[in-house]
Amino acid sequence: MEAKQYIGEGWKHAILIIGAIVVMLPFYMMVSMSLKSQQEIQSISGGLIGAQETQTFPVCVKTGYSEETCTMKPYQYNYWFAFEKAPIPRYLMNGVIVTLSIFIIQVLVALPCAYALAKLRFYGREFVFSMVLFCLLIPVHGIALPLYVMLAQAGLVDTYSALILPWTISVFGIFLMRQFFMTVPDELIDAARMDGMGEYAIVWKVMLPTAIPALLAFAIFSVVAHWNDYFWPRMVITGNRDLFTPPLGIREFRGGIDSDEFGPMMASIVTVTVPLIVAFIIAQKRFIEGITLTGMK
């Protein structure tokens, strides 16, 4: 039976490899285009990285740089010119500012609430919890329009606040943390109270440290979702480049597909996409855990 099993295993790998090739196609295309010269891209030649011949790039000269500056290898040119054309560091920084602000506020709001729902007894607790359960059903993207109207009335369109405010409440975060806190033994909290700790101190000094693993998964869930989010920034940021998040930057690079040079465009897209992918490959397990969090009820 040994031989038969090997053949079976071989077939499985064959199918999976074909699948993997299809899945990797756009990644290959993206990286390859960011390394090759315009001629190589247009003639679909040069394989993954192209010939990398040093040459002078006409678009660069036309933009006003000296010929000397514009002479280099295609991969150098693509990445260098991408950074010259658009404030990529600014976009990345905006991404960091927005995702981190969202995450920190979400935790500041959700953690105490989850603690109260799990460990404090008070009038109306069940009602508050059912409110959380109801709000879990509402997709924030779905109510984007009324939120937009409210922000517009408040004069907040085209500000950081518009990017952050709608996401400050994560009912999912409350729900997740509450479930987690339910498993923390009451004795731990009672002991803290005996030591004279107030309720605030308990939340931040006792509960927070126990919740680190759950919090980490939630952090990945939240950061990935908002780093990649395109719909909401597209709604509330109309033209102010200083507020562009990475996906808005990507959209700007794309410009006219037939007019522009493709190399630098793809280089910028790679630059913006790479941080998350590298983080994912390094901490794969945690990422999969965090992103499928909604699936682990």
Place this chain on the structure above:
Amino acid sequence: MHNSKAHIWFIAPAIILMIIILIFPLFLAGGISFTDYNLGNKTFEWVGLENYDKMFNRKTYVKMIWATATYVIVVVPISVVLGLCAAMLLNSLRFGADIYKTIFFLPVMATLLAMAIAWEFTLHPTLGIVNSFLANGCGGVREFILGFHWLPWVDSQESWYAIACANNMDFPYWLKQKNTAIWTVCFIGIWQAFGFNMVLYLAGLTSIPRELYQAAEMDGAKSTWEQFKLVTWPMLGPTTLFVVTITTIRTFQVFDTIEILTKGGPSKTTYVMMYAIFEKAIQQNLTSIGAAITVVFIGFILVLTFFQRYVIEKRVHY
């Protein structure tokens, strides 16, 4: 219990934000959908059901419902089945499962907008590797397989592949052609979603006790297919229900690929609801009709989720 009032301070911020950010907008959308309000107007009139009437009778919105329904009905089942197949294949491998898992999960992680652009180039008629791959395969094995010449009822001169080869390599402009655009967008949707489902199914598979398979074997279920029918599929019931619901909700919200690749075209074949809300309400400033679409959209999602909760309570518990 202590008599402290701390809980008020703990829950107040969350309650206030829930009301302002999540609950009030539901009513606001409902309210606006019965008016002719446009952002920037000082006044508005109540118009009753006029916006809804437009939605179900004007051609554009009928096409919108069609595009959304097509997208959801194609993407959800295929990405769920692919996710399940991939999970079962990986689960039965002796080595290498982790590598495939990483690769299949990459699209879930990567910025969808960036990947949409990468696909746009991959599928581009003159720059893309897909069409050049097809053109180089004319008259060969690729034509035989992808042109479906191996099916007895396909005439090898008349298949789509053969015709394209004969007409000077006239392969589709996938994203710009009326008859291919929606399917191409669906394909990208499946490409992006199935890895997520695969991971959920992998978790579901590990929770099936080994003994069940041994018991099934003793009952005479020897083949893989019989064991799948008898053990795997029923045991994965709750996972499947969950996977289907979450994929449906995510699929309904498709926006990025449409906005960057097709803008709802050609001739509104890819005009999905989220894009319609964006185009009508933000770009054309028709707030009230956007609100009506929002209400229908939320309605769909709420019905789906209630359905899931109901079925979970009633049926899929073993």
